[in-house]
Amino acid sequence: GSEALCADAVLLRGFASAEDKAVLDAVKRVVADAPFRRMTTPGGFRMSVAMTNCGPLGWVTDRRGYRYAAVDSDSGKPWPAMPQVLQSLAGRAAEAAGFADFVPDACLINRYEPGARMSLHQDKDEQDFGQPIVSVSLGLPAVFLFGGLRREDKALRVQLLHGDVVVWGGTARLRYHGIAPLKNGSHPLTDDCRINLTFRKAA
Ligand code: MD3
Ligand code: FE
Numbered sequence: 001g002s003e004a005l006c007a008d009a010v011l012l013r014g015f016a017s018a019e020d021k022a023v024l025d026a027v028k029r030v031v032a033d034a035p036f037r038r039m040t041t042p043g044g045f046r047m048s049v050a051m052t053n054c055g056p057l058g059w060v061t062d063r064r065g066y067r068y069a070a071v072d073s074d075s076g077k078p079w080p081a082m083p084q085v086l087q088s089l090a091g092r093a094a095e096a097a098g099f100a101d102f103v104p105d106a107c108l109i110n111r112y113e114p115g116a117r118m119s120l121h122q123d124k125d126e127q128d129f130g131q132p133i134v135s136v137s138l139g140l141p142a143v144f145l146f147g148g149l150r151r152e153d154k155a156l157r158v159q160l161l162h163g164d165v166v167v168w169g170g171t172a173r174l175r176y177h178g179i180a181p182l183k184n185g186s187h188p189l190t191d192d193c194r195i196n197l198t199f200r201k202a203a
Pocket of ligand 2: 122
C-alpha cells in the first residue's frame with residue numbers, strides 16, 4: 001500500500017520487503033570496501049549513527065563542514081560503486097511515487113544501534129531541490145520525526161518498519177526531519193540494528 005505522509009511525501013509500506021536479503025547483501029559488499037564509521041559534525045560532536053556511502057558521491061561531515069565527496073577519506077579511494085539492485089530499487093520507488101527517471105549519484109547508508117538518533121535537520125547539501133530523495137528502512141523499527149519548514153514546527157511521529165520506502169519531493173523536500181533514539185530489539189536480518197539507505201541526486 002501507499003499513503004501520503006503529507007503533500008509530496010509518499011510512504012510505500014513494504015516496497016523493499018521482497019528484496020530485503022538482496023539489498024542487505026549489497027550493503028555487506030559496500031561495507032567490506034568502505035566500513036561504517038561515526039563521523040564528526042562541524043561543531044565537534046561525534047554522530048551516534050555510523051555511516052558509509054556508495055555511488056559516485058558520498059555525504060560526509062567533519063570539522064570542515066558537511067559536503068559530498070567522491071573519495072572516502074578513510075581509505076583514500078573512491079566510494080564503492082552503487083550496486084545495481086540498489087540503483088534499480090531507488091528508481092522503481094521514485095517512479096511509483098510519480099518521479100520518472102530518478103538516477104541517484106549518492107547513496108548514504110546509515111546504521112543505528114540502540115540509542116542512536118538523528119536530531120531534526122534539513123537535507124540541503126544537494127544542488128537541485130527539485131530532485132526527490134528516496135529512503136529505505138531495514139531491520140529494527142524507528143520513530144521518524146517529521147517536522148515542517150521551520151525548526152520550531154511541531155513534528156509528527158511515524159513508525160518506519162523493515163521494508164518501508166519513503167519518497168520525498170516537492171514541498172516535502174526541505175522539511176525538518178529526524179529519528180528518535182532507537183529502541184533495543186532484535187531482527188532476524190540485521191544483527192540488532194536499523195539500516196537506512198538514502199538515495200539522492202547530489203550534483
Ligand atoms: C524528509 N536519514 O540521512 S531517512 C539523512 O532514517 C536522514 O536515517 C534518516 O535524515 C534515517 O539525512 C531519515 C528519511 C528522510 C530522508 C531525507 C529527507 C526524510 C526526509 C529529506 C527531506 C525530508
Ligand atoms: Fe536527512
